[in-house]
Amino acid sequence: MPYKCRKINPWLLVLAVGFIALSGCAPKANEALEPVQLPPVPEGVFYIDPDIAMGKISPLVYGVNHGPWAIITEKILPLAQEAGITMIRFPGGNWGDENDLMPYHIDQFAMLAGQMGSQVSINVRLFNGTPEKAAALVRYANIEQGYDIKYWGIGNEPSLFATARGVPDYGVEQFNTEWRAIAEAMKAVDPSILLIGPELHQFGSDKSSTPKDPSGLDWMSEFLRVNADLVDVVSIHRYPFPQGSGGRAATIEELSTASTEWDLIIPYLRSLILEITGRNIPIAITEINSHWSNAMGGEATPDSFYNAIWWGDVLGRLIFNKVEIVNYFTLQSKASIGGYGLFARSDARPTYYVYQMYQKFGENLVFAGCDDAQIGIYAALDQQDGALTVMLINLGEDDITKPLVIEGKERTLVEVWRFDKDYLADKLDTRDFDNLEKILIPGQSVTLIKFK
Known part of the structure; x- marks a missing residue:
């Protein structure tokens, strides 16, 4: 590399x-x-x-996440429009598996995406969701309203359901069945949509560092064996810090070397896809930042100046490794929930300016x-x-x-x-x-x- x-x-x-x-x-x-x-x-x-x-270079590498909990005010909307953001994933994070998306959510989101000139992707609910509800969202968005939303995901980080959602036996076999039922229902409404999945958490650079289910099965391998015929873009999430539950925030020295991991993660994932499916399915990093926690105020936390330097190099590496879609987490976050958004309530955080630099690339x-x-x-x-x-x-x-x-x-x-x-x-x-x-x-x- x-x-x-x-x-x-x-x-x-x-x-x-x-x-x-x-x-x-x-x-x-x-x-x-x-x-x-x-x-x-x-x-x-x-x-x-x-x-x-x-x-x-895929134009969709300059993407972000957004959700109903976040606010783009009139003051920061012009800055958001100037960022050159090409795709917005909605709703990012856990919100979509804890709440039902309603038509008015989609209307508000479609309006914001239109104001920013961005493509959109929508994640329907998996946990406590149903194929019927997912199909109804596709029907509302693409048939009734004509939004022509091309990209759709199903759930968020199912590889954490066993530990985070009170279902200790939830594994990849159950997920594959549920994912497929929802996918087929959505495709029946609009066969032209493109499906993104499986949205796994903390994907690593070899089989020893990728998510496993309670039975020890590799989430990605088993998903590809069962659902490769339906998935159009293979997706993972990655936050290099904190390392472990309740871990501390990164230092500048630690973050300065963290971007190199993508030169191993993407080639490994691409080889795994090819080995199992015989196809070169495009790859998406649908959640990414330096920290998964709400860390703020540190020398290398997501709200820091150095986070922007790190992100500039990560974007370059993902571009070099030919990733199709990249969604930074997130577009906006107020300080009370964390400094990971490109915007606070009324101003831009340092990482925002990386998007302005890459607009000229x-x-x-x-x-x-x-x-x-x-x-x-x-x-x-x-x-x-x-x-x-x-x-x-x-x-x-x-x-x-x-x-x-x-x-x-x-x-x-x-x-x-x-x-x-x-x-x-x-x-x-x-x-x-x-x-x-x-x-x-x-x-x-x-x-x-x-x-x-």
């Missing part, structure tokens, strides 16, 4: 799969893996080769690499004019200066944007970057450089 700037396997397999457009066309799940030969990364430089195409990923463990580097070409955008994330405390080497034709630097403690996704003077032999990336920063 080239990111976080390590030595690269020159025959890394890259999934050649078409990504869904915002119009909601179906993900392609059966295209073959094609080997792409990647060059070694030169030492001591930020290296880009725009001629090595890594595939189109291109649509077609190209090869990038570096040999410095503190640097995340990602590059993409613009779909319209072919402009090259380079995202450089310094996870460490110290400034790093290196030459920026771009293979191929000569390009002109036209824009530089930065997020750090001094700049909130602000445009910088390009004259400070005239010398590509000495590009300085400040400690704990995200910098985007655009060339034409």
Whole structure:
């Protein structure tokens, strides 16, 4: 993997799969893996080769969660509209398995999504839910109201039902039966919908670190064996901290290395899907943040400045690993329930600005690499004019200066944007970057450089 700037396997397999457009066309799940030969990364430089195409970036990686408990006020709505959020999952978290979604919830949500220009996905109730209620929601949303909601999930983290919902024997076999009955009822109403599942909690990088049911069965493996014919996007959740019930919040040092786990988790999940189903089913991370708890006020808690630096690198890694949908948790949260939302009640938290930075990133990923463990580097070409955008994330405390080497034709630097403690996704003077032999990336920063 080239990111976080390590030595690269020159025959890394890259999934050649078409990504869904915002119009909601179906993900392609059966295209073959094609080997792409990647060059070694030169030492001591930020290296880009725009001629090595890594595939189109799914527009739905810039998503969030939202729910009826959260409020987008008139004051923060303009900021939300400027964030470039492409998909909203509703309702995020446990709410949907503890309450029945009502038509007015869908109406309010559809209005907000329309104001933000976002696609939507809706999760129907699984715990104490019924196929009839789920089908009724699809009928109301897509047949009666014409919202044409393409993406639907069923339940939330069923892998925790045995410990969190008072049903100690709840396992994957019961889940598979219930999930399938609801899925078939929903599809009977609108065969065009795309189903996301199984929405497992804390999925890891190998079979020893993935959820197991009370009988010891692997949740993901058994779900794929039974329901792969109905699921269109395979979904997992992941929060690296706290580690264990009641655990402490992460430090900056701990969070600075946590993003590397995605270079193991996604390849493992993709190989498992292929092994069991024989297909390359798209992957979604439908809940993700640095902490699953309501931690606030720490140096690396979700409301912190450093959480934004971590998230900038995580997004880059998920893009590189060709994830189809990413939903950050969440769009908004008031301080009394936790600092994990991009917005508090009346202002933006630091991680919001990462979305503003990635709005300027291109649509077609190209090869990038570096040999410095503190640097995340990602590059993409613009779909319209072919402009090259380079995202450089310094996870460490110290400034790093290196030459920026771009293979191929000569390009002109036209824009530089930065997020750090001094700049909130602000445009910088390009004259400070005239010398590509000495590009300085400040400690704990995200910098985007655009060339034409």
